[in-house]
Amino acid sequence: EVQLVESGGGLVQPGGSLRLSCAASGFSFADYAMHWVRQAPGKGLDWVCGIGWNSGSIGYADSVRGRFTISRDSANNSLYLQMTSLRADDMALYYCAKGPSHQFNSGTTFFDSWGQGTLVTVSS
Amino acid sequence: EIVLTQSPGTLSLSPGERATLSCRASQSVSSSYVAWYQQKPGQAPRLLIYAASSRATGIPDRFSGSGSGTDFTLTISRLEPGDFAVYYCQQYGSSPYSFGQGTKLEI
Numbered sequence: 020e021v022q023l024v025e026s027g028g029g030l031v032q033p034g035g036s037l038r039l040s041c042a043a044s045g046f047s048f049a050d051y052a053m054h055w056v057r058q059a060p061g062k063g064l065d066w067v068c069g070i071g072w073n074s075g076s077i078g079y080a081d082s083v084r085g086r087f088t089i090s091r092d093s094a095n096n097s098l099y100l101q102m103t104s105l106r107a108d109d110m111a112l113y114y115c116a117k118g119p120s121h122q123f124n125s126g127t128t129f130f131d132s133w134g135q136g137t138l139v140t141v142s143s
Numbered sequence: 144e145i146v147l148t149q150s151p152g153t154l155s156l157s158p159g160e161r162a163t164l165s166c167r168a169s170q171s172v173s174s175s176y177v178a179w180y181q182q183k184p185g186q187a188p189r190l191l192i193y194a195a196s197s198r199a200t201g202i203p204d205r206f207s208g209s210g211s212g213t214d215f216t217l218t219i220s221r222l223e224p225g226d227f228a229v230y231y232c233q234q235y236g237s238s239p240y241s242f243g244q245g246t247k248l249e250i
Contacts, residue, residue, distance in 0.1 A: 063231060063242055063245050064242040066233075066240045066242070069240075125173065125236055125237050125238060126174065126176055127235070128238075128240045129178040129233060129235050130188070130190060131199060132190075133189070135187055
């Protein structure tokens with residue numbers, strides 16, 4: 020059974036930084052693209068970024084490009100999101116999500132498994 | 144950027160009835176790369192449909208997807224109590240990979 024467990028969320032001041040982690044199990048993590056998707060309180064879903072199986076392909080939503088960095092450590096079955104220059108509109112529940120194949124590109128960027136999310140609160 | 148508009152915003156039906164949810168794209172979605180997700184309160188989304196009409200693993204055949212170009216539909220035949228939730232469509236034909244705003248299916 021696929022399991023994705025996020026951690027690292029919390030309260031941070033505007034302009035601050037936070038690093039999210041996602042521990043994966045139940046599948047061959049090294050063989051799949053992975054993503055972060057967020058959901059502001061009471062709002063809809065918003066794709067944040069994705070990374071291919073070997074980190075050779077990475078993409079970001081315009082709203083986070085230059086501030087967020089996605090990375091992975093396949094030896095430790097872990098996905099990361101380094102967030103800097105955080106703003107009020109970054110406040111959300113951040114989900115780690117698994118892609119259906121090793122590729123990250125148009126045609127493969129949907130999400131067949133999700134974690135339960137970690138909450139990021141940006142407030143002074 | 145492709146904007147997805149879902150309708151209706153809220154759909155009120157009863158168990159046993161048929162639900163038809165719409166997702167309209169602001170421009171044609173390449174190769175019908177549209178997915179549908181179900182989200183219940185306090186839970187993560189669950190993939191139902193991908194490639195417009197392919198059911199994800201373990202999804203009952205009461206759920207079906209159709210459409211192409213700019214118009215896509217999720218149909219749930221014979222609603223069960225556990226089907227009442229929020230449903231999102233998503234396009235993955237071009238970046239940024241956008242979601243619709245959701246349709247709430249309520250009793």
